[in-house]
Amino acid sequence: MNKLIFGRYLPMNSWVHRLDPRDKLTLSFFFFILVFMANNWETYLLLSIVTLFSIWMSKIPWHFFFRGIRPLIWLIIFTVLLQLFFSPAGSHVYWQWGPFLITQFGIVNSAYVFMRFLLIIAMSTLLTLTTQPLDLANGIESLMAPLKIVHFPVETTAMMLSIALRFVPTLMDETETIMNAQRARGVDFGSGSIMKQIKTVIPLLVPLFVSAFNHAEDLSVAMEARGYQPDTPRTHYRQLVWHRQDTISWGFYIVVFIGLLALRQLP
Amino acid sequence: MAEIINVKNLSYAYQEDDPKLALDNVSFSVNDGEWIAIVGHNGSGKSTLAKSLNGILVPDEGEIFINQEKLTDETVWHIRDEIGMIFQNPENQFVGSTVADDVAFGLENHQVNHDEMVRRVQTALEQVGMSDFADHEPSKLSGGQKQRVALAGVLVLEPKIIILDESTSMLDPLGRQEMLDLVADLRQQYPLTVLSITHDINEAAQADRLLVMDDGQLVTEADPRDIFEKSQQLVEMGLDVPFSSQLAMELKKLGVAVPDHYLTNQEMEAWVWQSLSKG
Amino acid sequence: MAITFKGVTYDYQAGTPMSFSALKNIDLTVPDGDYLAVIGHTGSGKSTLVQHMNALLKPTSGSVTIGEREITSQTNNKDLKPLRKEVGMVFQFPEHQLFEETVKKDIMFGPMNFGKNEVEADQLADQMIDIVGLPENTADRSPFELSGGQMRRVAIAGVLAMQPRVLILDEPTAGLDPQGRTEMMAMFNRLHQEQGLTIILVTHQMEDVANYAKHVLVMDHGEAAKYGTAEEVFTDVEWLRANNLDLPIATQFAHQLTQRGANFTTVPLTTAELAQELARQLGGKRHE
Numbered sequence: 001m002n003k004l005i006f007g008r009y010l011p012m013n014s015w016v017h018r019l020d021p022r023d024k025l026t027l028s029f030f031f032f033i034l035v036f037m038a039n040n041w042e043t044y045l046l047l048s049i050v051t052l053f054s055i056w057m058s059k060i061p062w063h064f065f066f067r068g069i070r071p072l073i074w075l076i077i078f079t080v081l082l083q084l085f086f087s088p089a090g091s092h093v094y095w096q097w098g099p100f101l102i103t104q105f106g107i108v109n110s111a112y113v114f115m116r117f118l119l120i121i122a123m124s125t126l127l128t129l130t131t132q133p134l135d136l137a138n139g140i141e142s143l144m145a146p147l148k149i150v151h152f153p154v155e156t157t158a159m160m161l162s163i164a165l166r167f168v169p170t171l172m173d174e175t176e177t178i179m180n181a182q183r184a185r186g187v188d189f190g191s192g193s194i195m196k197q198i199k200t201v202i203p204l205l206v207p208l209f210v211s212a213f214n215h216a217e218d219l220s221v222a223m224e225a226r227g228y229q230p231d232t233p234r235t236h237y238r239q240l241v242w243h244r245q246d247t248i249s250w251g252f253y254i255v256v257f258i259g260l261l262a263l264r265q266l267p
Numbered sequence: 268m269a270e271i272i273n274v275k276n277l278s279y280a281y282q283e284d285d286p287k288l289a290l291d292n293v294s295f296s297v298n299d300g301e302w303i304a305i306v307g308h309n310g311s312g313k314s315t316l317a318k319s320l321n322g323i324l325v326p327d328e329g330e331i332f333i334n335q336e337k338l339t340d341e342t343v344w345h346i347r348d349e350i351g352m353i354f355q356n357p358e359n360q361f362v363g364s365t366v367a368d369d370v371a372f373g374l375e376n377h378q379v380n381h382d383e384m385v386r387r388v389q390t391a392l393e394q395v396g397m398s399d400f401a402d403h404e405p406s407k408l409s410g411g412q413k414q415r416v417a418l419a420g421v422l423v424l425e426p427k428i429i430i431l432d433e434s435t436s437m438l439d440p441l442g443r444q445e446m447l448d449l450v451a452d453l454r455q456q457y458p459l460t461v462l463s464i465t466h467d468i469n470e471a472a473q474a475d476r477l478l479v480m481d482d483g484q485l486v487t488e489a490d491p492r493d494i495f496e497k498s499q500q501l502v503e504m505g506l507d508v509p510f511s512s513q514l515a516m517e518l519k520k521l522g523v524a525v526p527d528h529y530l531t532n533q534e535m536e537a538w539v540w541q542s543l544s545k546g
Numbered sequence: 547m548a549i550t551f552k553g554v555t556y557d558y559q560a561g562t563p564m565s566f567s568a569l570k571n572i573d574l575t576v577p578d579g580d581y582l583a584v585i586g587h588t589g590s591g592k593s594t595l596v597q598h599m600n601a602l603l604k605p606t607s608g609s610v611t612i613g614e615r616e617i618t619s620q621t622n623n624k625d626l627k628p629l630r631k632e633v634g635m636v637f638q639f640p641e642h643q644l645f646e647e648t649v650k651k652d653i654m655f656g657p658m659n660f661g662k663n664e665v666e667a668d669q670l671a672d673q674m675i676d677i678v679g680l681p682e683n684t685a686d687r688s689p690f691e692l693s694g695g696q697m698r699r700v701a702i703a704g705v706l707a708m709q710p711r712v713l714i715l716d717e718p719t720a721g722l723d724p725q726g727r728t729e730m731m732a733m734f735n736r737l738h739q740e741q742g743l744t745i746i747l748v749t750h751q752m753e754d755v756a757n758y759a760k761h762v763l764v765m766d767h768g769e770a771a772k773y774g775t776a777e778e779v780f781t782d783v784e785w786l787r788a789n790n791l792d793l794p795i796a797t798q799f800a801h802q803l804t805q806r807g808a809n810f811t812t813v814p815l816t817t818a819e820l821a822q823e824l825a826r827q828l829g830g831k832r833h834e
Contacts, residue, residue, distance in 0.1 A: 177637060177642070181640065184637075185656040185704065186627060186656055187659060191623075203643075
């Protein structure tokens with residue numbers, strides 16, 4: 001479990017770490033759109049270079065980054081295989097067995113799906129690795145601010161999000177402790193038949209839920225005691241400041257966007 | 268001296284028809300600047316009492332006055348500003364993602380502007396000696412450090428009263444001592460009234476007055492020294508027997524004549540040394 | 547069942563930028579039937595150390611021998627069950643591991659995982675409910691209805707029901723009131739005395755160390771900083787002070803008197819020992 005880095009924050013001090021969370025959020029979103037616009041190997045190459053460049057700028061060690069997303073590869077391969085075997089006929093068929101058929105279209109398409117997945121996962125991992133959870137929550141709150149007009153509880157939602165993020169490490173630690181405690185009582189996690197494995201989930205999940213409820217109950221009392229009232233305006237200790245490098249990074253992505261539009265036109 | 272807390276005939280039951288009251292006709296008052304320890308067994312009503320004082324629980328009967336102001340639905344938010352509470356589990360009161368964010372939480376709720384907030388957070392962190400940890404995440408802190416952050420988060424709102432609800436019980440001895448020293452130290456600098464709910468005999472010994480709870484009732488109210496003389500009853504009150512009393516008992520058993528009244532550890536040491544020197 | 551550590555080092559998150567050594571080159575032997583106290587500051591490696599004793603953690607380098615089994619970094623995770631049955635472990639705040647509908651079912655969980663049938667496990671549960679001092683009528687109640695102190699007892703009963711030969715206790719009395727603390731430590735000591743259970747106690751309570759432990763290990767920054775009998779370890783007052791570690795209060799009191807000029811032939815660890823020594827010196831004639 002320690003190896004999976006998807007969704008974790010790695011405290012370092014790089015150019016990317018220092019970017020405004022709103023900048024990183026909008027850029028990531030913009031990048032996802034670009035990924036879906038890619039339509040040939042040249043465009044995918046361009047986006048791969050952009051991704052590698054962004055990771056390089058973050059100073060996160062390569063081996064750490066790629067070992068961290070490796071566990072997700074299985075998910076990608078599964079999707080790719082589905083794509084490969086079940087894509088519709090219509091182009092050159094290489095191989096067929098019952099409902100399974102491999103076509104030229106299928107191969108190309110699944111290669112693209114593979115790239116799409118990989119790029120999106122790499123970029124979102126980079127986002128969370130370089131942005132503190134609270135900054136992410138603040139960024140989301142700030143970007144959602146227009147929704148206040150339609151009476152969407154933006155502040156409360158942001159508060160819920162930031163508390164959830166704050167408790168992720170706590171609950172991860174507790175999961176590990178509970179697993180160890182049940183191992184010591186003779187539970188084998190991750191071995192035996194499917195039925196056996198499902199049974200081992202109960203001694204883990206029940207204590208975890210109980211603990212989460214206890215946290216929530218105590219926390220709500222503590223928050224109230226410190227004067228928290230839902231749906232009332234609050235000020236913010238963390239101020240988001242848009243710096244020059246935020247504009248620069250957006251400028252860079254705009255250039256990439258134009259490059260992509262050009263490369264799309266290639267046959 | 269002015270009365271800062273006045274509790275009159277407080278009763279509370281967790282369930283409506285529960286014949287067992289969590290609080291049963293409790294009355295007491297606290298003077299401005301006093302340190303009160305509330306002791307009693309687990310389940311004797313101590314925490315219920317603490318949570319009533321700032322309106323987290325609403326009593327079925329009775330009245331509470333904080334700084335002459337009656338606790339009602341209208342005044343509850345104002346009264347919460349005057350009472351800072353620190354709870355037992357350090358993990359469950361850490362709202363922010365970093366130390367500074369957590370200390371700022373109360374200020375954000377009070378819509379303090381950013382510049383003032385930065386200044387006050389800094390001051391509060393200095394007060395509890397955690398300035399070097401401002402950007403640390405809670406998972407990187409020890410229990411004692413988290414409780415000091417919780418204290419800073421309360422101090423930053425400049426309360427008149429601080430309630431420690433078993434806030435040292437999950438700490439190691441070093442963390443516990445640091446926390447108590449810190450509170451004692453702060454009291455030298457600011458006019459703080461302290462209510463500590465505790466099982467720790469050292470913490471209780473620091474108090475000016477002890478309130479003993481049992482079965483939801485306030486059974487005794489006295490100077491710690493008077494209560495420490497009754498060694499046998501201390502265990503029933505959910506406290507330990509102080510070391511000096513234990514030693515006195517053991518010595519008596521061995522035929523040594525020890526003074527009958529309660530001695531602190533220091534007084535005991537002085538008495539033993541005097542006796543040894545005489546011999 | 548003896549436990550031996552040979553040059554054990556353990557790195558958390560090995561191979562990542564966050565990697566750090568929680569244990570550094572530990573050599574230690576816990577003989578069969580010992581009562582070992584492990585003391586040291588929060589984060590000194592105490593919990594990491596004891597989790598090697600039932601192979602919840604495996605050394606990054608070095609080896610741990612538990613009875614006949616040797617555990618190294620290469621040891622397979624399979625068939626560790628026989629080992630875990632022999633070495634029971636009570637974690638900090640063990641009440642957080644409860645999950646069954648009734649107290650009895652929760653206590654039966656461990657023994658049934660280790661191959662006991664329902665009848666045997668049921669009997670064991672009854673026995674353990676008695677040993678840990680839970681009221682009999684709690685057996686069929688939900689553990690979540692009980693008080694914190696009672697839940698703790700249920701969890702401990704669940705570990706005892708596995709009938710381990712070694713019992714690891716990680717701050718078993720944290721957060722209990724003084725009476726509960728005393729009762730619980732007395733219970734563990736009875737098990738140690740009557741059934742020859744080997745006990746390894748991680749604690750901050752120096753009174754418990756003084757009252758019960760045969761040996762003391764002081765952990766500091768992942769290293770075994772000091773090891774010996776309680777007398778040996780607590781004699782070095784200056785070293786303990788320099789490392790911010792507490793002394794048993796009786797030892798501290800005696801040390802205070804020594805500073806004033808008093809003499810003690812042995813280091814008193816408990817209040818009773820201190821009283822005896824003082825009575826002798828004060829000429830309490832009835833004692834001689």
